[in-house]
Amino acid sequence: MDTHITKQPKGLKETKPILIIFFLFLFTIATVILAIGMGPVSVPAATTSKILLSKLPYLSNLVESGWTQLDENIIWGLRLPRVLLGLIVGASLSVTGVTLQALVRNHLADPFILGVSSGASATATLGMLFGTFSFLGTYSLSISAFLGAAFVIIVVYALSRVNGKINMTQLLLSGVAIGLIMESITKLITLSAPNALGLHNATFWMAGSLAGAKWEYLTLPLLAMIICMTILLINYRALNALLAGDEAAGALGFNVNILQTMLVLIASLLAGVTIAVSGSIGFVGLMVPHITRLLVGSDHKKVLPVSAFLGGILVVWTDVAARLIIAPEELPIGVLTAIIGGPFFIWLLKRNARK
Amino acid sequence: MNLHVENLSFSYNEHTILNDISMKVASGEFVGIIGPNGCGKSTLLKNLYRSLTPDTGSIYLDHKGYKDLKVKELARKLGVIGQDNTLPFDFAVNDIVAMGRSPHKKLFQGDTKEDMEIIQNALEKVDMHTMADKNYLYLSGGEKQRVLLARVLSQQTDFLILDEPTNHLDIHHQLRIFDVIKGLGATVLSAIHDLNIAALYCDRIYVMKNGSIYKSGTPEEILTTDLIQEVFTIKTDVRIHPVTKKVMITYLPESILNKGENNIEED
Numbered sequence: 195m196d197t198h199i200t201k202q203p204k205g206l207k208e209t210k211p212i213l214i215i216f217f218l219f220l221f222t223i224a225t226v227i228l229a230i231g232m233g234p235v236s237v238p239a240a241t242t243s244k245i246l247l248s249k250l251p252y253l254s255n256l257v258e259s260g261w262t263q264l265d266e267n268i269i270w271g272l273r274l275p276r277v278l279l280g281l282i283v284g285a286s287l288s289v290t291g292v293t294l295q296a297l298v299r300n301h302l303a304d305p306f307i308l309g310v311s312s313g314a315s316a317t318a319t320l321g322m323l324f325g326t327f328s329f330l331g332t333y334s335l336s337i338s339a340f341l342g343a344a345f346v347i348i349v350v351y352a353l354s355r356v357n358g359k360i361n362m363t364q365l366l367l368s369g370v371a372i373g374l375i376m377e378s379i380t381k382l383i384t385l386s387a388p389n390a391l392g393l394h395n396a397t398f399w400m401a402g403s404l405a406g407a408k409w410e411y412l413t414l415p416l417l418a419m420i421i422c423m424t425i426l427l428i429n430y431r432a433l434n435a436l437l438a439g440d441e442a443a444g445a446l447g448f449n450v451n452i453l454q455t456m457l458v459l460i461a462s463l464l465a466g467v468t469i470a471v472s473g474s475i476g477f478v479g480l481m482v483p484h485i486t487r488l489l490v491g492s493d494h495k496k497v498l499p500v501s502a503f504l505g506g507i508l509v510v511w512t513d514v515a516a517r518l519i520i521a522p523e524e525l526p527i528g529v530l531t532a533i534i535g536g537p538f539f540i541w542l543l544k545r546n547a548r549k
Numbered sequence: 550m551n552l553h554v555e556n557l558s559f560s561y562n563e564h565t566i567l568n569d570i571s572m573k574v575a576s577g578e579f580v581g582i583i584g585p586n587g588c589g590k591s592t593l594l595k596n597l598y599r600s601l602t603p604d605t606g607s608i609y610l611d612h613k614g615y616k617d618l619k620v621k622e623l624a625r626k627l628g629v630i631g632q633d634n635t636l637p638f639d640f641a642v643n644d645i646v647a648m649g650r651s652p653h654k655k656l657f658q659g660d661t662k663e664d665m666e667i668i669q670n671a672l673e674k675v676d677m678h679t680m681a682d683k684n685y686l687y688l689s690g691g692e693k694q695r696v697l698l699a700r701v702l703s704q705q706t707d708f709l710i711l712d713e714p715t716n717h718l719d720i721h722h723q724l725r726i727f728d729v730i731k732g733l734g735a736t737v738l739s740a741i742h743d744l745n746i747a748a749l750y751c752d753r754i755y756v757m758k759n760g761s762i763y764k765s766g767t768p769e770e771i772l773t774t775d776l777i778q779e780v781f782t783i784k785t786d787v788r789i790h791p792v793t794k795k796v797m798i799t800y801l802p803e804s805i806l807n808k809g810e811n812n813i814e815e816d
Contacts, residue, residue: 299637300637301638428656431654432651434644434648437640438634438636438648439634439635440600441629442629442631442634442648444598444599444600445598445629445631446624446648447620447621447623447651447652448620449620487638491640491641491644492638492639492640492644493640495659
């Protein structure tokens with residue numbers, strides 16, 4: 195009959211997940227090779243590929259060297275860790291967004307809504323300007339930001355538990371309130387800063403930037419990402435059921451309290467570790483999950499991997515723009531994501547209001 | 550599958566909502582719960598499907614206490630259609646019905662061919678199989694309710710707890726949904742607000758008032774002019790319908806009744 199008329203346009207919803215992920219993987223590799231070459235000093239994609247291949251075991255002998263040491267330093271020492279960090283940070287922020295949105299059953303939840311970034315900024319600034327956490331060594335910035343994030347999460351979490359269950363309104367409101375308190379504390383710290391250079395660095399970091407990327411920054415975020423992603427994917431059915439409501443999820447055999455606790459912890463861990471290395475890059479966790487759902491529907495089995503890839507790709511390209519727009523100076527990437535993300539958020543708000 | 554509730558009480562913020570409730574649902578029975586708004590029907594059902602935990606009392610499903618049943622184990626025996634069925638994200642009808650397979654699945658296990666067949670059958674039973682690819686958000690109220698029924702069907706439980714499953718539906722869809730449920734042969738406990746629907750489908754009825762069980766029995770025993778007057782404070786005319794052989798209730802509202810009395814006086 196006329197069933198072809200009644201069907202909605204499906205986009206990629208019928209395509210097998212494995213196929214979509216395969217294409218996204220190829221796209222990611224292309225992104226890495228192209229993005230590495232772009233910046234104040236541009237390197238042709240062919241040279242980039244050769245340098246990368248020469249670093250791979252077994253293949254290094256097959257590539258004839260024809261590049262300068264400077265190119266190699268830029269590619270291997272500066273840009274590659276930066277691009278890879280961009281991928282990990284983008285993926286983590288997007289997955290954090292997906293996690294929080296499942297937790298609060300709302301499109302508008304963002305990793306930053308719990309005040310996590312503000313908390314991380316406060317302690318990180320404290321460490322940066324006063325050297326409070328310098329006894330922690332090379333990881334002092336990461337660890338101090340992580341501590342701040344963890345602190346906020348524990349406080350917000352404790353405040354939002356009513357009668358043994360997480361009350362969503364309390365969660366969102368206490369997130370906003372704690373976030374504001376933390377921002378004020380950050381201002382207090384920066385205003386009483388003893389040195390101007392530290393202040394400039396702190397301001398740049400707070401606005402979100404991948405500029406300081408080093409190889410050793412990658413380990414912790416990558417590890418956190420792999421662990422959290424595995425746990426989330428294993429529980430993809432539970433995440434789907436949670437979108438239908440606490441009661442429905444319970445009736446479908448999921449332990450809702452344990453599940454929500456798990457999601458809070460995962461979101462906090464991912465956001466904390468990410469913010470520690472990149473500062474607050476806002477709105478990625480809002481935009482990417484939404485675009486992903488438009489493309490592949492709301493099934494978390496697809497949403498989780500697809501949004502991770504898309505988030506990584508988005509952050510890498512935004513970062514390319516951040517280092518090209520006012521080259522040789524750099525824009526903080528957080529400024530760019532906010533300029534795109536702000537209107538996107540408003541559009542979502544209006545769209546939600548119409549429904 | 551049978552359900553056995555003993556002396557269940559529940560209070561919220563020191564406010565007693567359910568007071569010493571005991572009830573039984575035997576295997577294969579279709580049992581209704583009726584009562585005025587705010588009498589505690591929904592709260593009782595929530596306690597029974599473990600969304601709320603009773604303060605005192607015990608619940609047994611097939612003689613097994615709820616305390617000894619894991620959440621997942623319970624979900625394989627007991628299907629639920631609750632009141633809050635909003636879904637703020639766009640899922641295809643298929644995806645929603647597939648959620649019903651969750652309690653039968655291990656972590657990260659995908660849907661097998663058998664699951665697909667179960668989902669397809671469930672959709673056919675509620676006559677929604679042509680809409681399988683449609684977005685749930687764009688369905689009408691009746692269609693949404695049928696999809697939720699299909700989700701419970703794909704859960705393949707022997708026991709169903711339903712909280713006014715035909716709320717807000719037109720009479721055609723009300724009858725259809727109850728016909729499907731009745732046709733399953735499952736054990737059913739359902740809150741029903743339409744007394745005539747309760748009369749048509751229930752084997753037994755519990756009447757609730759102010760958080761307690763007021764009375765229980767067959768529709769013929771329960772749905773009498775006196776009892777309806779006591780519980781709902783309305784006047785009714787109750788008789789057995791010649792075709793259905795079931796109790797039929799006609800409401801006699803004040804406005805019409807007064808007019809009738811006036812007419813009689815004039816005669």
